[in-house]
Amino acid sequence: MLDRRDLATIEAMRAFNRFYTDRIGVLDRAYLKANYTLTEARIVYELGVRGRASAAELVRDLHLDPAYLSRILKAFRSAELVEQTRDPDDGRSQIISLTPRGVAEYEALGELSRSQLEEMLAPLGPAEKATLVEAMAAITGLLDDDRRNEAPPVLRPHRPGDLGWIIESQTQFYVREFGWNDKFEALVSEVAANFLNGFNPARDYCWIAERRGIRIGSALVMDGGGDVAKLRLLYVDEAARGLGLGRLLVQQCIDFARRAGYRQITLWTNDILHAARHIYISLGFRLVSEERHTLFGPELNGQTWTLDF
Numbered sequence: 001m002l003d004r005r006d007l008a009t010i011e012a013m014r015a016f017n018r019f020y021t022d023r024i025g026v027l028d029r030a031y032l033k034a035n036y037t038l039t040e041a042r043i044v045y046e047l048g049v050r051g052r053a054s055a056a057e058l059v060r061d062l063h064l065d066p067a068y069l070s071r072i073l074k075a076f077r078s079a080e081l082v083e084q085t086r087d088p089d090d091g092r093s094q095i096i097s098l099t100p101r102g103v104a105e106y107e108a109l110g111e112l113s114r115s116q117l118e119e120m121l122a123p124l125g126p127a128e129k130a131t132l133v134e135a136m137a138a139i140t141g142l143l144d145d146d147r148r149n150e151a152p153p154v155l156r157p158h159r160p161g162d163l164g165w166i167i168e169s170q171t172q173f174y175v176r177e178f179g180w181n182d183k184f185e186a187l188v189s190e191v192a193a194n195f196l197n198g199f200n201p202a203r204d205y206c207w208i209a210e211r212r213g214i215r216i217g218s219a220l221v222m223d224g225g226g227d228v229a230k231l232r233l234l235y236v237d238e239a240a241r242g243l244g245l246g247r248l249l250v251q252q253c254i255d256f257a258r259r260a261g262y263r264q265i266t267l268w269t270n271d272i273l274h275a276a277r278h279i280y281i282s283l284g285f286r287l288v289s290e291e292r293h294t295l296f297g298p299e300l301n302g303q304t305w306t307l308d309f
Helices: 003-026 040-051 055-063 066-078 100-121 126-143 145-149 162-178 184-195 244-260 274-283
Strands: 084-085 088-100 154-155 203-209 213-224 226-238 266-268 287-295 298-308
Touching: 003 162, 040 066, 040 088, 040 100, 040 266, 055 088, 066 084, 084 287, 088 100, 126 213, 154 244, 154 266, 162 184, 162 203, 162 226, 184 213, 184 226, 213 244, 226 244, 244 266, 244 274, 266 274, 274 298
Parallel strands: 226 266
Antiparallel strands: 084 088, 154 203, 203 213, 213 226, 266 298, 287 298
8 A cells, every 4th residue: 555645756756757758749759850759769869879789788778678679770770770780799699880871860869859958948047947957866866776876975064055954854754754743843943043143163063964965864063051062953864764874973973072072962852763762872872861741742752861971
């Protein structure tokens, strides 16, 4: 049974697919108003970019049925777009390359594609174009398994706009997952404002975790007065769970607090946040107090944890 949120995401993706395929004419018999289907145009493109390729490589990389590819190549040979030679490394395979006529078609298709996209971009301003590029990069990074798995998280200090992201991402997560009310957003906003208003780089720090330029986590250390540091607003996006990022962020907070000369680091959390509590316990924090509260709507058990240096 699909989760309702997954179903909403799936339907949004389907709607986008319908919009974009219609927008670029993927379903037209004559793709780009040329005498090629989308698959045929893609084969011409791949041969133009690669220079040469085996039939087996095209079948594998373009996820084509071998018989379908064979029919397309037969038509291309009749039109003198491609030529085939025996693969010296595999006598059962053919090496395919474009003829001069095929190269001319490859260049013409490229120009048609660029003209089509130029027309689509014409109404957009520079900021809208930048947003479009970022959105396409995000989609590619999120759905490409190879890129997703090879990109490790990167930690950096906060920049303008990051605290706003912290407020938004944490509020949305806790409201969605635990049914907390807008008082939680007020608390996070207050913490973020206090951090920025009183920021002292010698005593305060904010870590933003990114992967492929997308923010996926955060943690703050703030001056709690005297020799006490406060760990605030630890967060790891759902897409980054299981990477050890939460533990890494907490360890960064501990290390910074030590270097800054604090004698203790303290934090407040709720006992239903099991993953975070496991990290605190594993790094030596001890529970010093707890009390029931309804600050965010549901009844919760708030806990204060500390670590002495």
